[in-house]
Amino acid sequence: MGKKSIVPFGPQHPVLPEPIHLDLVLEDEIVTNVIPSIGFIHRGLESLTEKKDYFEMVYVAERTCGICSFGHGMGYCEAVEEVMDVEIPDRAKYLRTIWMELSRLHSHLLWLGLLADGFGFESLFYQSWRIRERILDLIELTTGGRVIFSVNKVGGVLKDITPDMLKHILTELDQVEADVRVIEHTFLFDYSVQSRLKGVGVLSRKQVHMLGAVGPFARASGINIDMRSLGYEAYGDLDFEPIVSSDGDSYARCEVRIHEIYQSIDIIRQAISKIPEGELSVSVKGNVKGEHFVRIEQPRGEAIYYVKGTGKLYLDRLRIRTPTFANLPALVEMLKGCNYADVPILILTIDPCISCTER
Amino acid sequence: MAKVKRSPWVLHYDGSSCNGCDIEVLACLTPVYDAERFGIINTGDPLQADIFLITGGINSQNQPVVKQLYEQMSNPKVVVAVGTCACTGGIFKECYNIKGGVDTTIPVDIYVPGCAARPQSIIDGLVQAINLFEKRCDDYAYQLNAEGQ
Amino acid sequence: MRPNREYKIEEIDLGDLLLNVLDRKNRGERISQICAAYVDGKYELSYSFIQDGLHRFTTLRVICDLDTEVPSITEIYPMAVFYENEMKELYGVNVKYISLDYNNKLYRIEKETPFLPKEKK
Numbered sequence: 001m002g003k004k005s006i007v008p009f010g011p012q013h014p015v016l017p018e019p020i021h022l023d024l025v026l027e028d029e030i031v032t033n034v035i036p037s038i039g040f041i042h043r044g045l046e047s048l049t050e051k052k053d054y055f056e057m058v059y060v061a062e063r064t065c066g067i068c069s070f071g072h073g074m075g076y077c078e079a080v081e082e083v084m085d086v087e088i089p090d091r092a093k094y095l096r097t098i099w100m101e102l103s104r105l106h107s108h109l110l111w112l113g114l115l116a117d118g119f120g121f122e123s124l125f126y127q128s129w130r131i132r133e134r135i136l137d138l139i140e141l142t143t144g145g146r147v148i149f150s151v152n153k154v155g156g157v158l159k160d161i162t163p164d165m166l167k168h169i170l171t172e173l174d175q176v177e178a179d180v181r182v183i184e185h186t187f188l189f190d191y192s193v194q195s196r197l198k199g200v201g202v203l204s205r206k207q208v209h210m211l212g213a214v215g216p217f218a219r220a221s222g223i224n225i226d227m228r229s230l231g232y233e234a235y236g237d238l239d240f241e242p243i244v245s246s247d248g249d250s251y252a253r254c255e256v257r258i259h260e261i262y263q264s265i266d267i268i269r270q271a272i273s274k275i276p277e278g279e280l281s282v283s284v285k286g287n288v289k290g291e292h293f294v295r296i297e298q299p300r301g302e303a304i305y306y307v308k309g310t311g312k313l314y315l316d317r318l319r320i321r322t323p324t325f326a327n328l329p330a331l332v333e334m335l336k337g338c339n340y341a342d343v344p345i346l347i348l349t350i351d352p353c354i355s356c357t358e359r
Numbered sequence: 360m361a362k363v364k365r366s367p368w369v370l371h372y373d374g375s376s377c378n379g380c381d382i383e384v385l386a387c388l389t390p391v392y393d394a395e396r397f398g399i400i401n402t403g404d405p406l407q408a409d410i411f412l413i414t415g416g417i418n419s420q421n422q423p424v425v426k427q428l429y430e431q432m433s434n435p436k437v438v439v440a441v442g443t444c445a446c447t448g449g450i451f452k453e454c455y456n457i458k459g460g461v462d463t464t465i466p467v468d469i470y471v472p473g474c475a476a477r478p479q480s481i482i483d484g485l486v487q488a489i490n491l492f493e494k495r496c497d498d499y500a501y502q503l504n505a506e507g508q
Numbered sequence: 509m510r511p512n513r514e515y516k517i518e519e520i521d522l523g524d525l526l527l528n529v530l531d532r533k534n535r536g537e538r539i540s541q542i543c544a545a546y547v548d549g550k551y552e553l554s555y556s557f558i559q560d561g562l563h564r565f566t567t568l569r570v571i572c573d574l575d576t577e578v579p580s581i582t583e584i585y586p587m588a589v590f591y592e593n594e595m596k597e598l599y600g601v602n603v604k605y606i607s608l609d610y611n612n613k614l615y616r617i618e619k620e621t622p623f624l625p626k627e628k629k
Binding site: 011013017018019039040041042043044045047048051059060063064065066067069110113125126129130132133136145146147148353354355356 | 371372373374375376377378379380381382383384385386389390391403415416418420421424450451453454455456457474475477478
Binding site for chain 1: 536543546554556560585598613614
């Protein structure tokens with residue numbers, strides 16, 4: 001039994017660009033307990049429903065998080081459309097799917113880079129982010145924005161992707177795929193990377209189930225949950241299988257996300273080959289009356305949007321349950337018993353998005 | 360002093376931003392935009408930093424953190440507020456937990472607007488910060504000399 | 509295809525909450541989210557559960573007065589701790605016996621119960 005000490009982690013920490021504070025209780029080098037405290041980025045954007053009407057709230061919802069911003073806007077729009085019983089045109093559904101998968105690509109490449117930076121492999125970090133810039137260029141070409149690109153609106157989308165752009169997306173994706181194959185080899189087979197990831201932070205299937213984790217984090221422990229299989233937007237017409245691994249360690253989480261990059265590329269290709277012609281949006285009139293839950297799959301996992309209105313222009317309640325909020329209890333459990341030096345890596349493996357968590 | 364002013368180090372802190380500006384700040388440091396060609400290095404240590412780059416607005420909880428980071432940085436220093444939230448509070452200005460822009464807490468020298476701020480404008484802000492920093496270095500050296508005599 | 513249509517909301521009494529939650533745990537469901545809303549002078553608490561394989565999403569809805577004591581479900585589902593602390597801090601729901609009670613210091617906001625209308629505080 002060693003001496004107990006408490007080491008504060010964060011809020012300003014080199015490994016994470018975002019502030020989170022953890023009190024780590026250590027016994028020698030082993031973490032025995034973790035007390036998270038959040039709230040450094042709490043803005044209270046759900047309360048803006050009092051001041052912005054439900055059309056303007058799309059832009060607020062998109063700014064829940066800069067990385068999965070498109071998904072937040074889409075989830076919010078879906079929830080409102082569902083309550084108001086609006087069916088959006090098929091082309092808009094496909095366009096949303098393509099943008100959602102582009103967001104997933106850029107988010108996963110971003111995460112791979114941060115992970116590489118976390119275990120001190122600087123050049124791998126640069127390579128991942130270099131590939132990511134190609135995706136951002138595609139997003140900029142199609143929408144005009146790089147990270148927050150506000151193309152959603154209640155009732156459809158605001159911009160179209162022309163056939164030329166679709167062709168360009170396909171050629172760029174071929175290049176991205178070839179580039180990812182190169183860095184994939186380093187991530188999965190390099191021995192120094194393996195020594196940092198293999199067998200670190202293992203969570204069993206049962207633990208993850210009981211702690212309610214979601215997304216790639218849960219799939220790496222063998223739980224087959226992927227909200228895309230619910231078939232919202234155009235996902236119902238497309239062919240894909242959730243990627244599941246059974247090891248439950250950091251290496252499995254990395255593996256799942258790398259395979260999801262290929263999966264996203266494949267989904268975009270399918271969507272481009274099937275995209276129908278048609279209108280971009282339908283006009284929406286009236287006020288929100290009723291309530292609804294919508295679940296969508298964000299790059300980090302299942303996100304839930306709850307909208308409630310009582311026939312006014314302003315919503316009564318908007319609730320966004322983000323994936324990292326659901327992953328926090330599992331993170332706390334995972335950190336118990338790990339080595340102090342592994343803490344930054346383990347925090348990274350849940351792909352934390354603190355802005356999402358605190359809203 | 361002559362060497363310090365050619366390679367100022369950057370301390371990045373995420374106030375209460377949505378992350379969009381943060382990943383753009385990081386994107387600035389990666390090969391495509393490569394802000395490191397100006398001698399900038401992103402550091403996690405406030406004691407070694409010369410330019411304080413802050414994204415997002417101020418709330419009651421991060422206010423002491425921002426203040427402390429600013430005080431820990433050695434003189435001379437430059438503060439750059441990146442993104443509309445850091446400049447004025449932005450879309451979240453009306454939220455109950457946001458006090459406003461960074462200038463409600465510490466003096467800001469350079470404002471970089473945009474939601475999210477584009478890498479080009481962040482680099483522009485950084486270059487201006489470097490020029491200002493050089494000027495402050497000279498003033499500071501002059502001041503030290505004057506005190507010495 | 510509108511898969512979201514299958515979502516169910518079951519209204520239950522506050523007294524039946526713990527039994528219902530325990531029942532769902534025994535069936536292997538997991539907590540998806542917990543949230544509060546303020547409607548016409550009362551709280552509306554929603555406890556959502558999902559069954560992974562079937563993608564079945566059910567919400568238990570409890571309606572209670574502002575000063576009613578709500579028992580914590582953290583003894584049944586330990587991960588509910590953040591949701592319940594959030595409810596307590598933002599809405600002022602009187603949740604009792606949370607396993608890790610932050611005592612309204614989860615987000616550490618200055619304004620008390622910001623989601624309640626002013627006259628109700």
